[in-house]
Amino acid sequence: xxxxxxxxxxxxxxxxxxxxxxxxxxxxxxxxxxxxxxxxxxxxxxxxxxxxxxxxxxxxxxxxxxxxxxxxxxxxxxxxxxxxxxxxxxxxxxxxxxxxxxxxxxxxxxxxxxxxxxxxxxxxxxxxxxxxxxxxxxxxxxxxxxxxxxxxxxxxxxxxxxxxxxxxxx
Numbered sequence: 001x002x003x004x005x006x007x008x009x010x011x012x013x014x015x016x017x018x019x020x021x022x023x024x025x026x027x028x029x030x031x032x033x034x035x036x037x038x039x040x041x042x043x044x045x046x047x048x049x050x051x052x053x054x055x056x057x058x059x060x061x062x063x064x065x066x067x068x069x070x071x072x073x074x075x076x077x078x079x080x081x082x083x084x085x086x087x088x089x090x091x092x093x094x095x096x097x098x099x100x101x102x103x104x105x106x107x108x109x110x111x112x113x114x115x116x117x118x119x120x121x122x123x124x125x126x127x128x129x130x131x132x133x134x135x136x137x138x139x140x141x142x143x144x145x146x147x148x149x150x151x152x153x154x155x156x157x158x159x160x161x162x163x164x165x166x167x168x169x170x
Contacts, residue, residue: 003032004058005077005084005154007162008047011070012038019068020047029053029061033086033151044072046162050152075162077154087150088132089114091122093143101142109135120145 010016017036024031033050053061058076065074077084090111092098098121105111105123109131115122125135129152136147156162 001052001054004051004053004055005079005082005152006049006051006058006062006065007075007077007154008049008065008071009039009073009162010045010047011072012043012045013070016045016068016070017047019070020049020065023064023068024049024051024061027061027064029057035151035153048077048152048154073162073164077156081160082154082156084128084152084154085126086129086132086152087124087126088135088147089122089124090136090139090147091120091145092139093145094119094121095142098139098142101138105135105138109138111135 008020010020017034021031021034030052031049032052034047036045036047038045051058051061062074062076065071094116102113102121109125110127111123111125113121114124123135123139125132127135132149136144
């Protein structure tokens with residue numbers, strides 16, 4: 001099984017995310033990430049679902065998603081043809097040792113301090129899942145207080161887009 005990405009355009013109506021996630025649940029697929037946001041058109045939202053699946057099962061679930069009320073389009077985003085990122089924040093204890101590592105974390109992970117006080121530092125990082133996982137392992141010895149992640153977001157590279165055009169949509 002591989003992690004597959006499904007990008008979905010939907011009418012921005014109450015219950016649409018519940019119908020989509022319920023479909024995955026009923027079919028027994030494990031969603032590893034589910035993110036969404038209104039597009040520049042307030043009537044349309046875009047949802048990105050990351051799911052563990054075989055190629056055959058993924059295509060089946062994509063077709064099932066397309067049958068749902070309010071779903072306008074559902075396309076696979078292949079990782080090699082997309083920019084795939086996650087956003088995360090991590091709060092760690094402020095110690096002399098963690099202070100010495102800040103430049104290294106910035107250089108290796110693009111981690112930026114967004115808040116600090118006398119006891120803790122809060123970092124933000126926007127990177128791949130693997131880089132964020134690695135960053136979390138790197139900071140673990142310095143006392144993680146708490147962490148949060150956004151889940152996967154992705155866009156096709158170049159001018160191609162979910163609307164099926166090689167031109168600007170807006």
